[in-house]
Amino acid sequence: MQRLSGFLLLTAIACLSACKGHDKKVVVYASNAIKVDDTKKNVTVASGDGTTHHEQELDFPTGDPVTIEAQTPQGKTTISVTDDGLYIANLKNDTVIGSQQHIGSEADNGKITQDVLKQKLDSLQKLSIGQNVSEANHNFFIVPGKTVKITSETKARIFGPYTSIPGSFDAGSVPEVYKFYSMKEIREIIGNLEKMTK
Secondary structure (H helix, E strand, O other), X not given: OHHHHHHHHHHHHHHHXXXXXXXXXXXXXXXXXXXXXXXXOEEEEXXXXXXXXXXXXXXXXXXXXXXXXXXEOOEEEEEEEOOOEEEEEEOOOOOEEEEEEOOOOXXXXXXXXXXXXXXXXXXXXXXXXXXXXXXXXXXXXXOOOOEEEEEOOOOOEEEOOOOOOOOOOOHHHOOOEEEEEXXXXXXXXHHHHHHHOO
8 A cells, every 4th residue: 555655655746747848048139129929939120220229028838949049230140948937039240248136135234345356357357358157157158149047046036238227126925036137338447456556
């Protein structure tokens, strides 16, 4: 009887694991308006000067690989997503960089020392040229036309370029938080930090 109970328990666990839903989420970044067809597998980025930031989130609740064909002002590109998770497809004409944010994990006394500023400046300078970028560091350097898996957590929250993380944002409401910047923004931040560290 015990063997039968153990077998039934293992069968139930296997069934529950097999029934787990699949989810692939792709956040498309572009420098112009984004149009998506009904299948969500054909994306068109409008032509133009490309001076503003646009985002489009695409959800695919499937275990199968997903292929998205994108037409951009620079030409055609294919976005391939094989594993479940949250991805950024950079169709902008600028590199985007970013990292996981640990909001509320440090004591905030309103003061930042010169050493901390210098450390932040050094880190951003390296990140802006693609150094110290790794999955383990949870930071990203995404060149135009590239798609990168950010996390397996599809419920993670991503704040894109030119979007601040609101002070009222409850980081505890999501499993992970990421912030991304355009290269132009990063250069401005680096310039400001250089002034502050002199």
